[in-house]
Amino acid sequence: MIVCVAVVGHQNNPLYIQSFTEADDALKLHHIVHCSLDVVDERGQRLFLDWPYWCKFAAMHVNNPKKSGPTLNETFLGLLYPTENYKVYGYLTNTKVKFILVTTDMDARDADVRNFFRRFHSAYVDAVSNPFHVPGKKITSRSFAERVSAIVKSFGSGSAG
Numbered sequence: 460m461i462v463c464v465a466v467v468g469h470q471n472n473p474l475y476i477q478s479f480t481e482a483d484d485a486l487k488l489h490h491i492v493h494c495s496l497d498v499v500d501e502r503g504q505r506l507f508l509d510w511p512y513w514c515k516f517a518a519m520h521v522n523n524p525k526k527s528g529p530t531l532n533e534t535f536l537g538l539l540y541p542t543e544n545y546k547v548y549g550y551l552t553n554t555k556v557k558f559i560l561v562t563t564d565m566d567a568r569d570a571d572v573r574n575f576f577r578r579f580h581s582a583y584v585d586a587v588s589n590p591f592h593v594p595g596k597k598i599t600s601r602s603f604a605e606r607v608s609a610i611v612k613s614f615g616s617g618s619a620g
Contacts, residue, residue, distance in 0.1 A: 460479075460562065460563050460564055460614075461479055461560060461561070461562050461564075461575075461611045461614050462478060462479055462480050462488060462545065462561050462562060462563055463476070463477065463478045463479065463480075463488040463491070463492065463559075463560075463561040464476075464477055464479075464558070464559065464560055464561075464579065464607060464611065465477075465492045465557075465558070465559040466556060466557070466558055466583060466598065467492070467496060467499075467556070467557040467558075467559065468556055468557075468595055469554060469555035469556055470595075471496055471557075472595070473492075473597070474556070474595075474596070474597055474598050475597065475598040475603070475607075476488075476489060476492060477604065477607060477608075479608075479611055488561055491542065491545060491547060491561055492547075492559045492561065495539045495540065495547045495549060495559050496557065496559075498536075498539040498540060498549065499536060499539065499549045499551060499557045499559070502536045502539075502549070502551075503536070503551045503555065503557075534550055534551045534552060534553065535550055535572075535573050535576055536548070536549035536550060536551055537549070537569065537572075539559075541565075544563060545561050545562065545563060546561075546562050546563075546564070546565060546567060547559065547560070547561050548560040548561075548562070548567075548572050548576075550576040550579075550580065552580065552583075556583070558576055558579055558580065558583070560572065560575060560576070560579075562614075564615065567615070568615075571614065571615045575610060575614055578610045579607065579610055582603060582606045582607060582610065583598075583603075585603070585606075586598050586600045586602075586603035
């Protein structure tokens, strides 16, 4: 079960944080999200520092599309760290906006988490594409919040889109 999702700007400013628990542990979840930013930054730096590798890999990939391995737009950071009660996953966009997912599901499959981030990223793009949204400011769109809630409810059910 997903207990918290967050969007954090490229300057580590929170753009959207939503917890999905009945308990009063929002502060604890905010702390977990904040602590995960160091891991995201470390993995993200490695991703962007390895740019020459990615260029070579992309050239190989164009020449041989059947070649397996990471793709140029692979920004899923995977499991950032587990705690006693939670697992924290991360995703980094090309604009260095970070998505954080906190779940109590200790057996979450990578495919489900990737699918979640793909759908969450799509919802984020739609929200920030709104002409009334100010870039770098908190996302206050009600339709974004509703879409995120729907994505969270469908987590792990195998639904796509």
